[in-house]
Amino acid sequence: MKLYENISLKHYNTFGIEAIAQNFIEITNYSDLIEIFKSHILQNKNFFILGGGSNVLITDDYNGVVLHPTFKGIEIKEKTDVVVLLKVYAGEVWDDFVDFCVKNNFGGIENLSFIPGNCGAAPVQNIGAFGVEIKDCIESVEIFNLLTGKFITLSNPECNFGYRTSVFKNEYKKNWLIVSTTYKLPKVSHNYKTHYGNLNDELKKYEDINLQSIRQSVINIRTSKLPNPKEIGNAGSFFKNPIVTTEKASELKNKYQDAPVYPISDTEKKLAAGWLIEKSGWKGFKNGNVGVHSKQALVLVNYGNAKGNEIIDLSEKIKESVFEKFGVKLETEVNLL
Ligand code: EPU
Numbered sequence: 001m002k003l004y005e006n007i008s009l010k011h012y013n014t015f016g017i018e019a020i021a022q023n024f025i026e027i028t029n030y031s032d033l034i035e036i037f038k039s040h041i042l043q044n045k046n047f048f049i050l051g052g053g054s055n056v057l058i059t060d061d062y063n064g065v066v067l068h069p070t071f072k073g074i075e076i077k078e079k080t081d082v083v084v085l086l087k088v089y090a091g092e093v094w095d096d097f098v099d100f101c102v103k104n105n106f107g108g109i110e111n112l113s114f115i116p117g118n119c120g121a122a123p124v125q126n127i128g129a130f131g132v133e134i135k136d137c138i139e140s141v142e143i144f145n146l147l148t149g150k151f152i153t154l155s156n157p158e159c160n161f162g163y164r165t166s167v168f169k170n171e172y173k174k175n176w177l178i179v180s181t182t183y184k185l186p187k188v189s190h191n192y193k194t195h196y197g198n199l200n201d202e203l204k205k206y207e208d209i210n211l212q213s214i215r216q217s218v219i220n221i222r223t224s225k226l227p228n229p230k231e232i233g234n235a236g237s238f239f240k241n242p243i244v245t246t247e248k249a250s251e252l253k254n255k256y257q258d259a260p261v262y263p264i265s266d267t268e269k270k271l272a273a274g275w276l277i278e279k280s281g282w283k284g285f286k287n288g289n290v291g292v293h294s295k296q297a298l299v300l301v302n303y304g305n306a307k308g309n310e311i312i313d314l315s316e317k318i319k320e321s322v323f324e325k326f327g328v329k330l331e332t333e334v335n336l337l
Contacts, residue, residue, distance in 0.1 A: 090120025
């Protein structure tokens with residue numbers, strides 16, 4: 001187990017926020033987990049699990065222990081003529097895993113190409129894009145209790161997945177670390193999902209529709225709309241798309257015919273936060289270190305040396321103005337530390 005003191009987190013979060021962690025532990029294998037538990041190093045301390053740092057906003061120096069899992073590995077657990085069960089460890093880079101699946105002709109997660117971050121964080125917020133969420137491919141999630149030393153495996157229903165949420169954001173948030181996730185992916189007769197947004201249009205550039213061309217199309221769209229965190233600090237969508245009553249959605253649609261409204265159920269609809277923010281005049285806004293991305297208003301950016309609180313202040317102003325104009329409350333999607 002590698003333990004560091006007073007380490008800068010700037011290169012461990014895609015927002016590129018400078019902050020100091022009092023302690024930082026890199027977890028490289030299973031025995032590190034046991035060692036952390038046996039050493040009681042976390043007793044009576046604040047601690048936080050940081051994966052790829054692509055969905056977190058650090059608001060201040062951290063007076064506690066940051067745990068950073070780096071153990072990698074993809075294991076084929078079972079293969080039949082129709083499905084494959086794959087176990088992937090927390091420190092594996094998410095997009096490397098997607099690339100591995102596409103290259104091996106395992107379908108199901110190709111629409112989730114190029115999402116930044118590590119595999120350990122993916123189930124936490126049930127990552128989703130282009131009409132696919134990982135909950136549809138997860139068989140189970142193995143977790144470790146850092147304070148009791150207990151490993152357990154939760155089945156898909158036990159993870160209680162929802163839109164950008166799961167038990168790992170709620171009852172299993174405190175003290176539990178995701179060790180590995182097992183995916184169940186179809187091997188043949190892929191059920192491609194290409195209806196979302198402009199994915200179909202982008203696919204026309206390719207001769208065939210297959211896992212590789214879908215992956216490439218998703219990468220093309222993402223790189224054209226979303227800022228590259230290596231160039232401009234950001235954490236993807238800063239807000240969730242709000243879920244409102246069907247009456248509220250109809251009221252909005254009557255007033256603004258171009259408002260995107262997505263079906264959820266008879267009683268609820270999902271709105272596009274990016275559209276609401278753009279219509280409130282924020283798209284492309286820049287003030288000093290912080291701003292709103294010019295091609296996707298859902299994404300807040302750090303243009304240089306922003307402090308976490310500057311991003312929070314901007315997000316609060318956006319929330320207020322969207323509420324004033326549309327009567328819709330936006331919720332933060334990124335985790336705050
Ligand atoms: N829109 C605007 N203005 C904007 C942004 C969007 O009018 O500035 C409109 C678009 O024209 C479209 C609608 O809003 O009609 C939806 O936009 P888009 O398809 O870009 O997707 P999104 O709902 O804004 C979600 C995810 C993204 C994911 C995309 C593509 C959330 C919070 N965000 O964004 O995920 O990549 O769909 O599937 O659900 C992330 O979670 O970090 C993330 C980037």
